[in-house]
Amino acid sequence: MEMMPWTENVTLASKAVSLTSHIQHERSIDILAMAATSNQDIVRLSAAVGVRNLRIPSTNKVLEILKEDRNHEVKRLALDSIEILKLK
Numbered sequence: 001m002e003m004m005p006w007t008e009n010v011t012l013a014s015k016a017v018s019l020t021s022h023i024q025h026e027r028s029i030d031i032l033a034m035a036a037t038s039n040q041d042i043v044r045l046s047a048a049v050g051v052r053n054l055r056i057p058s059t060n061k062v063l064e065i066l067k068e069d070r071n072h073e074v075k076r077l078a079l080d081s082i083e084i085l086k087l088k
Contacts, residue, residue, distance in 0.1 A: 013038070014046040021050025029058045036065040044069060048077035052084050059085060 017035040020028050032054075035047040044066065051062045063085075066078035 010040045010042050013040065014042045017043055017046040018050050021047075021053040024055055026056060026058065028054060029056055029061055032062045033065060036062050036069075041071050041074060044071065044074045045077060048074050048081055051078075052081045 013035070017032060020031045020035075032047045032051055035043050038044055038047075047062060048066045048069075051059050051066075063078055063082055066074055067082065069075045069078065
């Protein structure tokens with residue numbers, strides 16, 4: 001999955017990111033971090049929402065990237081995820 005070409009099929013890529021966010025493993029963080037740097041908004045949106053599913057301390061790695069995103073909606077969802085993760 002980490003070899004997913006983010007730009008070829010964005011629908012598939014966003015679904016892969018969503019699925020990855022349900023796998024409680026450190027490699028999931030690496031894949032979501034890669035998605036967070038995608039040129040495709042929908043892939044970054046999936047990472048911003050998906051990070052909420054992970055119960056791994058290093059989710060900050062993904063959120064640090066996304067909270068500065070150029071897309072307002074991605075940034076908003078990342079900030080929402082930060083708040084949600086604080087409550088858990």
